Each structure stands twice: as structure tokens, then as C-alpha cells.
Amino acid sequence: xxxxxxxxxxxxxxxxxxxxxxxxxxxxxxxxxxxxxxxxxxxxxxxxxxxxxxxxxxxxxxxxxxxxxxxxxxxxxxxxxxxxxxxxxxxxxxxxxxxxxxxxxxxxxxxxxxxxxxxxxxxxxxxxxxxxxxxxxxxxxxxxxxxxxxxxxxxxxxxxxxxxxxxxxxxxxxxxxxxxxxxxxxxxxxxxxxxxxxxxxxxxxxxxxxxxxxxxxxxxxxxxxxxxxxxxxxxxxxxxxxxxxxxxxxxxxxxxxxxxxxxxxxxxxxxxxxx
Amino acid sequence: xxxxxxxxxxxxxxxxxxxxxxxxxxxxxxxxxxxxxxxxxxxxxxxxxxxxxxxxxxxxxxxxxxxxxxxxxxxxxxxxxxxxxxxxxxxxxxxxxxxxxxxxxxxxxxxxxxxxxxxxxxxxxxxxxxxxxxxxxxxxxxxxxxxxxxxxxxxxxxxxxxxxxxxxxxxxxxxxxxxxxxxxxxxxxxxxxxxxxxxxxxxxxxxxxxxxxxxxxxxxxxxxxxxxxxxxxxxxxxxxxxxxxxxxxxxxxxxxxxxxxxxxxxxxxxxxxxxxxxxxxxxxxxxxxxxxxxxxxxxxxxxxxxxxxxxxxxxxxxxxxxxxxxxxxxxxxxxxxxxxxxxxxxxxxxxxxxxxxxxxxxxxxxxxxxxxxxxxxxxxx
Amino acid sequence: xxxxxxxxxxxxxxxxxxxxxxxxxxxxxxxxxxxxxxxxxxxxxxxxxxxxxxxxxxxxxxxxxxxxxxxxxxxxxxxxxxxxxxxxxxxxxxxxxxxxxxxxxxxxxxxxxxxxxxxxxxxxxxxxxxxxxxxxxxxxxxxxxxxxxxxxxx
Numbered sequence: 001x002x003x004x005x006x007x008x009x010x011x012x013x014x015x016x017x018x019x020x021x022x023x024x025x026x027x028x029x030x031x032x033x034x035x036x037x038x039x040x041x042x043x044x045x046x047x048x049x050x051x052x053x054x055x056x057x058x059x060x061x062x063x064x065x066x067x068x069x070x071x072x073x074x075x076x077x078x079x080x081x082x083x084x085x086x087x088x089x090x091x092x093x094x095x096x097x098x099x100x101x102x103x104x105x106x107x108x109x110x111x112x113x114x115x116x117x118x119x120x121x122x123x124x125x126x127x128x129x130x131x132x133x134x135x136x137x138x139x140x141x142x143x144x145x146x147x148x149x150x151x152x153x154x155x156x157x158x159x160x161x162x163x164x165x166x167x168x169x170x171x172x173x174x175x176x177x178x179x180x181x182x183x184x185x186x187x188x189x190x191x192x193x194x195x196x197x198x199x200x201x202x203x204x205x206x207x208x209x210x211x212x213x214x215x216x217x218x219x220x221x222x223x224x225x226x227x228x229x230x231x232x233x234x235x236x237x238x239x240x241x242x243x244x245x246x247x248x249x250x251x252x253x254x255x256x257x258x259x260x261x262x263x264x265x266x267x268x269x270x271x272x273x274x275x
Numbered sequence: 276x277x278x279x280x281x282x283x284x285x286x287x288x289x290x291x292x293x294x295x296x297x298x299x300x301x302x303x304x305x306x307x308x309x310x311x312x313x314x315x316x317x318x319x320x321x322x323x324x325x326x327x328x329x330x331x332x333x334x335x336x337x338x339x340x341x342x343x344x345x346x347x348x349x350x351x352x353x354x355x356x357x358x359x360x361x362x363x364x365x366x367x368x369x370x371x372x373x374x375x376x377x378x379x380x381x382x383x384x385x386x387x388x389x390x391x392x393x394x395x396x397x398x399x400x401x402x403x404x405x406x407x408x409x410x411x412x413x414x415x416x417x418x419x420x421x422x423x424x425x426x427x428x429x430x431x432x433x434x435x436x437x438x439x440x441x442x443x444x445x446x447x448x449x450x451x452x453x454x455x456x457x458x459x460x461x462x463x464x465x466x467x468x469x470x471x472x473x474x475x476x477x478x479x480x481x482x483x484x485x486x487x488x489x490x491x492x493x494x495x496x497x498x499x500x501x502x503x504x505x506x507x508x509x510x511x512x513x514x515x516x517x518x519x520x521x522x523x524x525x526x527x528x529x530x531x532x533x534x535x536x537x538x539x540x541x542x543x544x545x546x547x548x549x550x551x552x553x554x555x556x557x558x559x560x561x562x563x564x565x566x567x568x569x570x571x572x573x574x575x576x577x578x579x580x581x582x583x584x585x586x587x588x589x590x591x592x593x594x595x596x597x598x599x600x601x602x603x604x605x606x607x608x609x610x611x612x613x614x615x616x617x618x619x620x621x622x623x624x625x626x627x628x629x630x631x632x633x634x635x636x637x638x639x640x641x642x643x644x645x646x647x648x649x650x651x652x653x654x655x656x
Numbered sequence: 657x658x659x660x661x662x663x664x665x666x667x668x669x670x671x672x673x674x675x676x677x678x679x680x681x682x683x684x685x686x687x688x689x690x691x692x693x694x695x696x697x698x699x700x701x702x703x704x705x706x707x708x709x710x711x712x713x714x715x716x717x718x719x720x721x722x723x724x725x726x727x728x729x730x731x732x733x734x735x736x737x738x739x740x741x742x743x744x745x746x747x748x749x750x751x752x753x754x755x756x757x758x759x760x761x762x763x764x765x766x767x768x769x770x771x772x773x774x775x776x777x778x779x780x781x782x783x784x785x786x787x788x789x790x791x792x793x794x795x796x797x798x799x800x801x802x803x804x805x806x807x808x809x810x
Binding site: 002003004005006007008009011013032050051052053054075076088089090092234235236238239241242243244245246248250251252253256272273274275 | 372373375377380381382383384386387389413414417418419420421422423425529532533558559560561562564565566570573575577580582587588589590591595596597598600601605608609612613616617
Binding site: 116117145146147151172174175176177178179180181182183184185186188189192193207208210211214 | 713715717724725726727728729730732734753755792793795796799800802803804805806
């Protein structure tokens with residue numbers, strides 16, 4: 001019996017496409033054969049658009065609950081091709097890969113989920129299981145930032161989360177007109193709004209790297225230990241299992257050792273230019 | 276196939292015995308790859324006869340310098356290493372990963388067939404055996420073993436060569452990767468040349484090697500043969516062209532990412548990627564996707580890539596390592612330092628190819644020495 | 657209107673402050689409230705003091721001819737509104753609009769400046785509490801300037 005080729009994707013059919021923002025969609029994918037693969041929150045898949053190429057995309061849904069959900073922003077050739085897919089179309093996917101959000105480790109503590117822009121997609125994959133087992137955690141606060149109100153993915157769902165009594169939701173944008181009723185200000189400046197006990201809080205942060213760096217500093221300032229702040233990083237990847245070499249950041253492979261890292265492990269690397 | 280330590284007594288074969296070895300390998304279905312002269316360099320290609328080997332040639336090497344020269348004797352393996360390394364067979368420079376074909380409702384993936392060739396590598400030096408072992412860890416040691424590498428590697432027969440001719444850029448002794456090949460081969464040859472005598476001491480490293488040796492004309496080696504082989508290896512070890520102080524080198528490089536030396540070397544580095552192409556352990560790759568003209572078919576190809584290209588670290592909007600300074604730092608720090616964190620060993624075997632084939636003669640041993648020399652000794656002893 | 661002394665002592669901005677200083681501050685403070693939509697301050701007006709927000713949200717806004725005003729930042733209960741009173745020419749540098757009904761404490765700057773001159777300990781306490789605020793807001797503005805969620809993170 002021949003071993004499986006780790007480079008060969010499996011085929012998935014697009015069940016539905018949900019528009020999140022002007023340039024961002026969520027694909028619901030089901031395998032053309034068998035059941036959807038199990039994954040852990042924060043992991044990613046390599047998605048292949050026929051003839052165009054492959055990119056890493058985080059999971060944004062819940063494992064074992066229907067189709068795989070992937071939220072994609074059209075920024076490059078592959079993501080643009082993926083964003084043009086329609087229900088019924090077929091794409092390739094392989095995975096899951098990478099380190100998950102350490103939800104088990106966070107059990108019993110206050111959970112701070114902090115997202116910037118499209119970073120809400122991987123954060124959502126941690127929020128859903130946390131809400132499904134709400135009793136395992138102390139307070140849960142979700143802090144979402146975006147450039148503008150129009151740049152927020154999962155808008156209707158954020159509305160539903162707001163009405164959840166045991167979940168604090170804070171949404172902030174960098175720029176807005178007076179018509180925006182919500183908060184205006186960068187994510188790190190809104191951390192004081194979140195209700196948590198710093199000595200027993202765990203923070204998951206995903207967003208643009210600069211936003212994550214300053215958010216991590218603000219969390220340190222608020223008294224959260226570096227070992228309990230987790231960031232999800234992004235680098236160029238071709239293989240997703242540490243043989244193409246591209247996603248190296250110092251001694252780490254972001255695909256294998258990450259994408260989720262404790263801040264304590266990568267703080268120094270994050271401060272280095274062009275590492 | 277290669278086992279751990281030599282399992283049988285040593286033997287002596289002559290030139291005819293070497294031809295018999297090539298024939299025996301062919302008869303067992305192996306395609307023999309060995310050294311040949313091509314384009315004024317010694318490269319690794321198919322060999323059928325002893326006459327294909329680079330008889331009487333040697334290579335003179337230094338930073339940015341490689342020339343073939345005539346030897347005074349008829350040595351068949353009297354050179355060091357050329358621009359090729361064995362990785363090109365197990366991890367091909369260009370390799371189709373799979374094809375896809377449009378079907379009514381979507382598309383189908385067509386996997387690649389297993390490789391047809393079973394290779395026998397002839398003339399693998401200790402540094403190159405170490406490089407193979409390092410690439411084995413990269414491609415096979417992780418959570419997702421590379422199937423094509425595994426399939427190519429599995430059938431391999433290795434005839435090692437105990438190195439008798441180091442080049443001006445060699446430093447395997449510093450890397451503890453040579454010159455003696457102690458394991459990881461099926462057979463190992465030591466070429467013994469003296470006036471009126473041209474013979475090879477044969478060590479057996481595996482049952483497969485033992486079987487082949489039994490099938491070719493040979494005689495038992497004597498103590499004098501062993502002494503001559505030992506003397507040759509000792510001479511090789513004493514004639515290294517370069518050296519590298521590896522004490523604390525992991526910390527030395529990782530702790531000094533902002534050392535001014537990185538800027539100085541970047542002023543000379545052309546970011547041409549030659550060092551990564553000739554390196555026997557560099558494993559980075561990219562992929563390309565192509566479609567047929569009709570758009571009905573697609574394929575994905577893996578190609579050798581280099582951390583010296585801008586595209587290598589591209590992240591929507593720009594490259595992470597824009598400056599050559601950061602790209603050289605990435606390469607050398609990875610090779611000599613972060614490789615330990617990732618794979619438990621150095622990524623360097625001391626073969627010297629990156630020094631020889633650098634168009635401007637950048638020498639990583641010199642770069643490491645300069646960084647070390649600029650720092651107070653106790654920190655990095 | 658609650659007693660400004662106890663409100664001052666309870667406000668996060670003055671957490672842990674010496675009760676004697678609260679006594680002094682209270683002499684310059686009075687409770688205020690604003691309905692939603694009302695402006696607490698207008699750009700260019702004399703910055704005669706600052707506000708400690710106890711409930712409600714304000715928006716700091718800049719208006720531009722022919723375009724919608726832009727919200728620079730929102731601030732809410734527990735935060736401080738107004739830093740222009742610290743430096744000459746003591747004029748508000750943006751509009752401050754109540755997004756929600758506001759309850760808070762207004763501190764009179766002229767009163768405070770006078771007391772700070774004669775009571776360096778009061779001045780130092782104020783400095784210690786306003787300086788981090790300036791640094792935090794400067795860092796936030798830098799991050800906002802980067803537009804990290806923008807199309808091309810060039």
C-alpha cells in the first residue's frame with residue numbers, strides 16, 4: 001500500500017458563499033466524498049483554486065458542525081479566484097495544519113478574544129467552541145477592531161453575540177462618521193473596556209501583525225502574563241508542513257510551530273526587522 | 276538499505292573489480308550515478324563504465340574559484356566535490372507534484388506514479404552522507420513525510436568514498452562530518468594509489484553491500500591496506516582548506532541579528548542564490564501552477580527555491596526580507612544556527628560548495644569568524 | 657447632582673489619590689450632565705477645563721467643509737475628556753459631542769492651575785495622571801495613522 005502524498009489536496013464542493021464585506025466572503029465547503037475533516041480552532045487549510053494556486057486559510061467555523069467554513073479576502077490571484085467561486089463549484093483543500101488556540105489550557109480562566117479585521121475569522125473558531133462549553137470559562141470578552149464599520153466581517157452574527165448575556169462584545173473602528181454609534185479608537189486603547197481579571201485571563205489575538213504587537217504590549221500593561229497571550233501569525237507558505245522553508249521566522253516554522261504562538265515565545269522575533 | 280556499522284571483513288578490489296561492481300549494480304536493476312566531467316566540472320550523472328569516471332582529474336577550489344586540473348596519477352576519485360550534490364536525485368530541482376483534469380462537475384486530481392528508477396550512488400563522500408542524513412530528517416522526520424523523497428530514498432544503494440582529496444574550501448573536519456564515512460553506506464571505497472598499484476579498499480556497511488561484494492572478484496584486505504587507508508584519511512583531515520569554530524555558534528548567530536557584519540557582507544552579496552543551489556542540505560522550494568491552453572488541465576510543480584529571492588518571503592503587499600542583509604542573515608543563521616532548533620543538528624556539512632560557487636567569494640567561515648572576533652570572548656566560549 | 661468630592665474619589669482617573677488632594681480638587685469641580693447630541697465643547701473655544709466621564713459616551717470630532725465630520729475617537733465612562741487646558745493657547749482642538757446622555761464632573765482649569773502653582777504636590781499628582789494619558793493617546797494615533805487593515809500594507 002502506497003503512503004499518502006501530503007501535497008495532494010482533497011476535493012471539496014462549495015455549499016454556499018456568504019458575503020462578509022465588499023472584498024471578503026465566507027465559503028462553506030463539503031468534501032465531495034466522505035465527511036468533513038476534524039480540526040482544532042485556530043488551525044488552517046491550504047485551499048487550491050484550479051490552475052491558479054494554493055493559499056493558507058484559517059478555519060472560521062466549528063469542527064464537526066456541518067461544512068468547513070473559510071473566510072477569504074480577495075487580495076491576491078488565488079484569493080481572488082477563491083472569492084469568485086459559486087455554490088456547486090469544486091476546489092482543493094488539504095489540512096488541517098498548525099497549532100490551535102489553546103482552549104483547553106484556557107479553561108477556568110477569563111477569556112479575552114481580540115480580533116482585528118479579518119482576524120475575526122480565526123477568533124470566531126475559538127469563540128464558538130468556548131460558547132458551546134460556556135461553563136468551562138470565567139468571563140468571556142470579544143473585542144473586534146476594523147478600519148471602518150463597513151470593514152467588519154460577520155456583522156449580523158456580532159449583533160447576535162451582543163445579545164448574549166454571558167459574553168461581552170466590544171466593537172471599535174479606526175475611522176467612522178458620526179452616524180456610527182459604536183466605539184472609535186484602535187484596539188489596544190480599548191483593552192480597558194474588557195472586563196477580566198488579568199491574573200487569571202488568557203488572551204487570543206489575531207489581526208494585522210502591527211495591531212497584534214501593540215495589543216500584546218497593552219495586554220502586558222494590563223497585567224496579563226506573556227505566557228497567556230497568544231497571537232496567530234501569517235507568513236508565506238507553500239507546503240504547510242515545514243519542508244518548503246518559506247514561513248521561517250527565526251528558528252520557528254510558522255506553519256508547524258504556529259500559526260498560534262504564545263507571545264512569550266515570539267516577542268523578541270516580532271521586534272526584529274525583516275526576520 | 277544502508278545499515279549502521281561495517282558488518283564484514285574488508286576487501287580489496289582492483290579497477291576490473293570496480294567495473295564488476297558497476298555491472299553487478301546494473302544487473303540488479305540499479306541506475307548507477309557517479310562522477311563525470313561535463314562542462315569543465317565534475318558532476319553527478321549516469322555512469323556505466325570505469326572509463327566514464329574522471330580519471331586523472333582533480334579540482335582546484337577557492338572562494339569564487341573552481342578549475343579542473345590534470346593530476347599526475349590515474350586516480351578515478353581524485354577530486355573533492357563539484358557543483359552537483361546528490362540531493363538533485365532525491366529532491367529534484369523541478370518536479371511535478373500532481374495534475375488536475377476538469378470533469379463535468381468539477382475536477383479530478385491525478386497523482387504521480389512512483390519513480391521507476393532505483394539508483395546506486397557511486398562516490399558519496401562523508402560530508403555528502405551527512406547531507407543525506409540531514410535531508411532525511413527534513414523530508415521524512417516530520418508529521419507529513421514527503422512521499423516522493425521517501426520512494427526515491429528507499430531503493431537507494433550507496434557506494435561511499437573515503438575522501439582522499441579535500442579542496443581549498445573544505446572544512447568537514449570542523450563540522451565533524453568527515454573525512455571518514457563511518458556509516459550510512461552499503462559499500463565504502465578507499466582509493467589506494469601507489470606506483471604500479473591501483474586498488475580500492477572496500478568496507479561493507481549493509482547486507483546488500485555484502486551480497487554485491489560477494490558477487491565481484493575481490494581478495495581480503497591486509498593490515499597494510501588498512502594502514503594505507505588510515506594514513507590517507509589522516510592526510511585528508513590535515514589538509515582542510517577552511518575551518519570553522521563551531522563553539523556556541525547557535526547562540527553566536529541567533530543572539531546577534533543586528534550585528535554590523537550583516538550589512539558589510541550584504542554590500543558584496545549579489546543575492547544570486549548560487550550558495551543555496553549548490554548546498555547539499557538547502558531544501559527550500561516553491562510551487563508553480565500551470566494550466567493547459569484549453570484550461571481543461573492543470574498541474575502543480577515544485578521547484579528549488581532560495582531564501583535569497585524577494586518572492587521567497589512575499590506576504591500580500593511586499594516581501595518580509597527586502598534587504599539583502601536580512602536575506603544573507605536568514606541563510607547563514609539558518610544553516611549554522613536555527614537548524615539546531617529545527618532539526619537537532621547543524622545544517623552545514625563543511626563541503627565548501629557555497630564558498631567555491633559564490634561569484635564574489637563570500638565565505639561563511641570568514642563571516643562567522645568576523646562576528647565572533649568582534650565580541651568579547653567569554654560570552655561565546 | 658452627586659457630591660463632587662465622593663465622585664472624584666471614585667473615578668478611575670484618580671484611583672488611589674491622597675484624600676487631601678481630593679479636597680483641593682473638589683474646590684475646582686462641579687457635577688455636569690449633557691443630553692445626547694449636545695456638544696460639551698467646540699473646537700477653538702477656550703479650554704477652561706476637563707471632564708471626568710461617569711456615564712455615557714462622547715465622540716471627539718473634526719468637521720471638514722463639504723464632507724461628513726470625522727470621529728477621531730470615542731471616550732466613555734471612566735475616561736477623561738480634555739487635554740487642551742494644559743497648554744497655551746488653552747483652546748479645544750476638536751468638537752466634543754455627547755453620543756449618549758452624559759453624567760460627569762467638570763474641573764475648572766483656571767482654579768486648578770492657580771492651586772497647582774502654590775501646591776507642587778497637587779501639580780505633580782495631576783502630571784503623573786495626565787502624562788500616561790498623553791503617551792497612550794499618541795501611540796493610538798500612530799497606530800490609527802498606519803491604517804493596518806488597509807488594502808495594501810505598504
